[in-house]
Amino acid sequence: MIAAPPVAADPPRRTSGTPLHQQVADALRRQIAAGVFRPGDPLPSEYDLVQRFGVSRGTIRQARAALRADGSIGGSQGRKLVVRGVPFTQPLGELVSFTSWVRSLGKEPGGRVVSFARGGAGEDTAAALGLPVGSLIWRLNRVRSADGEPLLIERTVFPEAIGVLLADVDLGQQSVYEQLARRGVTVATARHLLDAVDATPADARLLGIPNGSALLRVQRHGFDAGGRPVEWSDDRYRGDRLNFAIENRAGDTGLVRQLA
Amino acid sequence: MIAAPPVAADPPRRTSGTPLHQQVADALRRQIAAGVFRPGDPLPSEYDLVQRFGVSRGTIRQARAALRADGSIGGSQGRKLVVRGVPFTQPLGELVSFTSWVRSLGKEPGGRVVSFARGGAGEDTAAALGLPVGSLIWRLNRVRSADGEPLLIERTVFPEAIGVLLADVDLGQQSVYEQLARRGVTVATARHLLDAVDATPADARLLGIPNGSALLRVQRHGFDAGGRPVEWSDDRYRGDRLNFAIENRAGDTGLVRQLA
DNA sequence: GAGTGGTCTAGACCACTCG
DNA sequence: GAGTGGTCTAGACCACTCG
Numbered sequence: 001m002i003a004a005p006p007v008a009a010d011p012p013r014r015t016s017g018t019p020l021h022q023q024v025a026d027a028l029r030r031q032i033a034a035g036v037f038r039p040g041d042p043l044p045s046e047y048d049l050v051q052r053f054g055v056s057r058g059t060i061r062q063a064r065a066a067l068r069a070d071g072s073i074g075g076s077q078g079r080k081l082v083v084r085g086v087p088f089t090q091p092l093g094e095l096v097s098f099t100s101w102v103r104s105l106g107k108e109p110g111g112r113v114v115s116f117a118r119g120g121a122g123e124d125t126a127a128a129l130g131l132p133v134g135s136l137i138w139r140l141n142r143v144r145s146a147d148g149e150p151l152l153i154e155r156t157v158f159p160e161a162i163g164v165l166l167a168d169v170d171l172g173q174q175s176v177y178e179q180l181a182r183r184g185v186t187v188a189t190a191r192h193l194l195d196a197v198d199a200t201p202a203d204a205r206l207l208g209i210p211n212g213s214a215l216l217r218v219q220r221h222g223f224d225a226g227g228r229p230v231e232w233s234d235d236r237y238r239g240d241r242l243n244f245a246i247e248n249r250a251g252d253t254g255l256v257r258q259l260a
Numbered sequence: 261m262i263a264a265p266p267v268a269a270d271p272p273r274r275t276s277g278t279p280l281h282q283q284v285a286d287a288l289r290r291q292i293a294a295g296v297f298r299p300g301d302p303l304p305s306e307y308d309l310v311q312r313f314g315v316s317r318g319t320i321r322q323a324r325a326a327l328r329a330d331g332s333i334g335g336s337q338g339r340k341l342v343v344r345g346v347p348f349t350q351p352l353g354e355l356v357s358f359t360s361w362v363r364s365l366g367k368e369p370g371g372r373v374v375s376f377a378r379g380g381a382g383e384d385t386a387a388a389l390g391l392p393v394g395s396l397i398w399r400l401n402r403v404r405s406a407d408g409e410p411l412l413i414e415r416t417v418f419p420e421a422i423g424v425l426l427a428d429v430d431l432g433q434q435s436v437y438e439q440l441a442r443r444g445v446t447v448a449t450a451r452h453l454l455d456a457v458d459a460t461p462a463d464a465r466l467l468g469i470p471n472g473s474a475l476l477r478v479q480r481h482g483f484d485a486g487g488r489p490v491e492w493s494d495d496r497y498r499g500d501r502l503n504f505a506i507e508n509r510a511g512d513t514g515l516v517r518q519l520a
Numbered sequence: 521g522a523g524t525g526g527t528c529t530a531g532a533c534c535a536c537t538c539g
Numbered sequence: 540g541a542g543t544g545g546t547c548t549a550g551a552c553c554a555c556t557c558g
Contacts, residue, residue, distance in 0.1 A: 017535095019545080019546060019547090020546075021546075021547085040390075045523080045525085046524080046525065047523090047524090055547080055548090056547060056548045056549070057548085057549085057550095058546090058547060058548065059546080059547060059548080061525090061526090062547090064525095065325075069329065071449065071451075074448070074449055074483065075525085076448075076525080076555085076556095077524075077526055077555050077556085078523085078524055078525065078526090078554070078555030078556040078557080079524070079525080079555080079556060080523095080524070080525085080556095081524095081525080084449075084483075095517060101517055189331075189334075191505065191506065192505065192506040193503050193504070193505050193506075194476065194503055194504045194505075194506065195476055195499050195500075195502065195503035195504070196456035196457075196474035196475055196476035196477075196497075196499030197456075197474050197499055197500075198472075198473065198474045198499075212458075212472055212474075213458065213474075214456040214457050214458045214472075214473075214474035214475065214499070215456055215474065216454070216455055216456035216476075217456075237456075239455050239456030239457055239458075239474070240455075240457075242455065242517065243453050243454055243455035243518050244453070244454045244455070244517055244518070245451065245452065245453050245454075245518055246451070246452040246453075246454065257355060257361055257502065257503075257504055258502065258503050258504070258505055279526080279527060279528090280527075280528070281527075281528085305542080305543065305544085306543075307542090307543085315528080315529090316528060316529045316530070317529085317530085317531095318527090318528060318529065318530085319527080319528060319529080321544090321545090322527085324544095335544085336536085336537095336544085337535065337536050337537080337543080337544050337545060338535070338536030338537035338538080338542085338543055338544065338545095339538085339543070339544080340537095340542095340543070340544085341543095341544080521557105521558100522556105522557090522558095523555105523556085523557085523558105524554100524555080524556075524557095525554090525555080525556100526552105526553075526554075526555090527551100527552080527553070527554095528550105528551085528552085528553100529549105529550085529551080529552105530548105530549095531547105532546100532547085532548080533545105533546080533547085533548105534544105534545075534546070534547100535543100535544090535545075535546095536542105536543080536544080536545090537542085537543075537544100538540105538541090538542085538543095539540100539541095539542105
């Protein structure tokens, strides 16, 4: 870990396995988080940073590209770059796992299994998972809560190979993704589809909210590192209790608006 | 525009204003889209690409970083990089501008101004735009439609300096962002907050839908290239007609789940 | 014109994967 | 051990912004 001394001290080299550019990026992020640089402040110039960190310009630029990508800084050519604020990202694992997300908030995750059974894939499910119609799949239906408050209904479909790994797990208490991770299965990439739906009578009863309340629906396709489907899920969150935030960098975004 | 000849031809240089690394990235993207490289195929090695494009390794790496960032390719150190497929992104301009999005679908954008007036910023608005409470701001309230079907209610606040640029524009027909762009103002980065709300009676009347229908609400903070606030908007989409899709790459994501 | 960030090159060494 | 991508440096020139 290298700090940013006012004058160049012992030139840092890769003693640990952490790349220099990442050490620089982390140092700058820490300083933004600590208020050394405040939103609106200009970032020190490249030349300054080269001097302070005792690394080459390329390394500084690589570090800064990371800060740009996560939205910590902004700006354009010719002008000094501007600090925007603390980075605004979440690990995919935490995004996918309700359990680890709730824990990260310091709350107690809970759940109740409504149903869990093997069956045959219908047309939609088969298409979503990239399987032939009629393939064996597992359907899991749960209500998830934080500190006892129901927040989410999960309706998830797993391919047979994934579902069997969960067959003897207590899904009322355990995180599906932690259990899968122990068995070597992780969600490496995912596609999310967000829209709003009225709570059906079943939804309303499960969440303890009025009929027809607005729910934020998140449909997720999860894939492992090899691109094989791990899950297809229809998650319904209480719209009044949860939101999703998206940081859009310059240029192209990962967010797409679609007509249904 | 440079292609990728099997053998190095005339070494391309920056004749136009487009950076070389971007020309290379665009060329590779086109080849992925055209099926020259198919999902699962390995990408040619760095050495290959250096030869084919006649540029330095640094330029190739910069181009590949862009493909990585938009999800076109994946892979890790020591292995050949793997083509994942056509990128799944939307230019920020199209994401922000309802008008240009609707046009991209081949439909006719329309609109109706409900109100447009100058006023003083309350506490929330001031905080959102980073202005002192009581600062002059402009509030725009519109219904937006595609081929005559109302899809969206926009409630947008602009800082005084932006609002005055719009004072004499026909906002029933014109795109705010196109008009602003002509005056040198563009949204370079944005933060989006997505949740679900019940349609208020006013919402329902404006969209011509039943009271209490689920709406997908998108709150947006837009900033220019210098990080200055351009707009703060509360957009409400018909949940049954629209959704947002998010492509999550490996590792950290720009998508964050939050408790309200 | 001075200072800033953006582009590009050439070359070195390292870490990882694979046959 | 050969080949791959990852890191890092040093130096050149360019485009843009600002006083």
